[in-house]
Amino acid sequence: MKKVEEPIEGRWLDVHEIRLISDLRIMHSKVDELFHIIGNLKRRHSETAIHKYADYQVLGEDIERVDEIYLWFLKLKSERERKDKNRRSG
Missing domain, CATH: 1.20.5 (Single alpha-helices involved in coiled-coils or other helix-helix interfaces)
Structure with a gap:
């Protein structure tokens, strides 16, 4: 690769x-x-x-998955901002 x-x-x-x-x-x-x-x-x-009709366990799993995705996107955002800052300064 x-x-x-x-x-x-x-x-x-x-x-x-x-x-x-x-x-x-x-x-x-x-x-x-x-x-x-x-x-x-x-x-x-x-x-x-939504809370009344949602499957409690599945909703909890969905929330955990979205939390994981959110943290990954924050990591990507941080790296992107760092690279943008480096491009502008040098």
Whole structure:
């Protein structure tokens, strides 16, 4: 697999890079889909009703998963901000 630091301009992408790009596109789509589903739930139903009708255990698992995803995105955000700061300063 190519090094992450290696520029991609002027060369073909290898299979691993293509898979990564594909996975990222799927992720972007699913994040957008989840964002809209949650927005619809919030707009249409009260939190009280959601708690009343949700499967308690499954809702707890969903919350844990979203927490994990959120922490991962925070890590990516921090790395992105660090790289942006380095680009601007040097």
